[in-house]
Structure formats: structure tokens, C-alpha cells
Amino acid sequence: MVKNSIFEVLKGVLISLVCSIVSVLIFAFVLRQFYSSNKVIKPVIIIIKVLVILIGCIFSIKPPKGFLKGGIIGLFATILEHLLFLIISTNISFGLSFIIDIVLGVVMGVISGIIASNLKKE
Secondary structure, three states, X not given: OHHHHHHHHHHHHHHHHHHXXXXXXXXXXXXXXXXXXXXXXXXXXXXXXXXXXXHHHHOOOOOOOHHHHHHHHHHHHHHHHHHHHHHHOOOOOOOHHHHHHHHHHHHHHHHHHHHHHHHOOO
């Protein structure tokens, strides 16, 4: 049971990270091709973060304790995503915005885990 839960969490984090990278690359390409103002960047990045956690949870979590697994997926996906983008860019910091990102990631993970568990109930 514990092995399965760990596998579900690892799978969810990996799916979230891959989706995040792909989504951000597509978004960057679209921005470059159709130049838009900087006002749209932050909201779109937040939407991407929320959606990739949801996708990671839906494709990996099975009942029971979906909320817990989802929260862990949200936490680790957010931290690893932040570290990955820190490597790519030098503009990311570990300040208040990082803490807000973690809280948003955990909350979205909990909600996504609940949704994923309820979608797979028998």
C-alpha cells in the first residue's frame, strides 16, 4: 500500500514537471511569435502551474487519501519546478512569491487529489 502511494506521488510529480516544461515552452514560443505585453505572463504562468498539478494528480492518484497524495504532489512539483526554472533563469528568487507558490501548489494539489480520487471511485 505504501509502495503504491509513493509510486503514485512520484508519477504525479513527474507528470506535472513534464507538463509544466512543455507548457512553458509552448507559451514562450507563442509569446515570441505574437509578442504580447508582459501583463499576460504572470496570470498565464499561474494557470499553467494549477493545470499541471491537476493533470499530474488525475493521471496518478487512486483512492484512498487522494487529498494527502495530491498535497504532496503539489508541494514537490512546485519546489522542483521552481528549482528547475532557477537553473534556466536567474530572475527567480526564494522570497515571498516562492512561499505563495508553495501554498498555491499544496492547496491545488489537495483539491486535485480530491477530484482525482472521486473520479476513480468504484
